[in-house]
Amino acid sequence: MARRGNGVLGLLAFAPTALLAQPPDAAAPTPAQPAVPTVPAPRTAQERLGGTFVPAPGVPNQARMEAAVERTVQGFFGLVRGIARSRLREANPVFGSVTIAFEGDRVRVHTPPVTAVSRLDGTEGSTMGLDHETNRLTQRLMMGDLVQRTWNDSGARLTVFRPSSDGRTLRLHVTVTSERLPSPVDYELLYTRR
Secondary structure (H helix, E strand, O other), X not given: OHHHHHHHHHHHHHHHHHHHHOOOOOOOOOOOOOOOOOOOXXXXXXXXXXXXXXXXXXXXXXXXXXXHHXXXXXXXXXXXXXXXXXXXXXXXXXXXXXXXXXXXXXXXXXXXXXXXXXXXXXXXXXXXXXXXXXXXXXXXXXOOXXXXXXXXXXXXXXXXXXXXXXXXXEEEEEEEEOOOOOOOEEEEEEEEEO
């Protein structure tokens, strides 16, 4: 019998340690966490693209455009280079804002002072360019991006408006081509939703 008694006492000796080592009761209530408000991510390309965007803080948009112009003008003869640089900078401003609005089957892109309005299916329209010349215009949604193309006898500009998946940022990929240019002017700008 002594053996049994020692066995029970041995179990009792380890019981407090075993109780301390057990994980907390899973059914015990946890303190309430404050609710974090969530904004649902836009579901469609039109929801991600629609709205007003301004240049992203801390992003060197102006420097990106100027570097692209500089790459292009390097292909010109020295005397022409300065004139070409000036004209290309004027034709490629970093807009203070970009506003995109979808109105039925039409899209309006406002990059002050230019507003381009056309059907969303790529039907050709026209718009007044920065140079105050009438440009031909197409705009269409392609794989979640808004693709805008303007052109006249002097050249063409392709702008791809690419929203982030949450619609908070907008990238503008700009490519300017012309028979008069030794190479395209190609750059990207970053904007954030206002």
